[in-house]
Amino acid sequence: MTGKPSKPTSKATKKTAAKATARTTVQKATAKKIVAKKTAATSAAASAKPRVAASDPPRLLSGGNPQIPKGYGDAPVQAYLAAMPGWKREVGRRLDALVERTVPSVHKAVKWNTPLYGVEEGSWFLAMHCFDRYVKLTFFRGAALSPVPAERSKIEGVRYHHIHERDPFDETLLGDWIAQASRLPGERM
CATH class of the missing domain: 1.20.5 (Single alpha-helices involved in coiled-coils or other helix-helix interfaces)
Structure with a gap:
């Protein structure tokens, strides 16, 4: 074969x-x-999803904290203040006005859904954040303030001040803390 x-x-x-x-x-x-x-x-599903219009109110996250896009300057901070729910809005506006009066050249930003205040951009001395029952002020060098804000942090040197609905807005104390904090080195973020 x-x-x-x-x-x-x-x-x-x-x-x-x-x-x-x-x-x-x-x-x-x-x-x-x-x-x-x-x-x-x-x-089809993507095109059918309702789009969020620029005029729609910001979504509130847990604790009633407004979800505001990151931004620098007064506009994002004002958007945050306008979106704060209920009694917290008035506290936020009063605090913002107090910061502007105390530190006329203040720089502002919103990062992580939190308004920040600093003497120079990127170096912050104060932050504000909404929770269910209070507005939390964060003094990044709060341990150096006199008197020291009561609420401790796990982060060394940081102190908090909580403002509840029925608490008086102690403009003198807050203004003094803001003035002191603005003269300390800011927190870089």
Whole structure:
């Protein structure tokens, strides 16, 4: 015998091979259709989602803290103050006005949904944040203030002052703390 040995082929073997090829072709086509349907459904769902208009009020996060995009200057801080819920809005506005009177050249920003105040941009001495029952003021060098704000932090040197709904707004004490804090080195963020 010369040449290659021939493979025995039968009609049954050819039919099985043809069926397997057809099945693979159908499976590939079905998979393409499924992917196309999922892509179309995803596109339709994405376009059907309600878009947040610029005029929509900011979403409130846990504790009633407004979700405000990061930004520098007075505008993002004013957006935060306007979005503070209930009695906290008035506290925020009074505090902001007090900071402006006490430190006329103050720099402002909103980062991490928190207004920040500093003597120079990127170096902050005070932050404000809404919680369910109070507005928290963070003095980044609060341990150096006199008198020292009562609420301790896990971070060395940081002290907090909480303002609850029925607490008096002690403008004299807060103004004194703001003036002292503005003369200390700021926290770089």
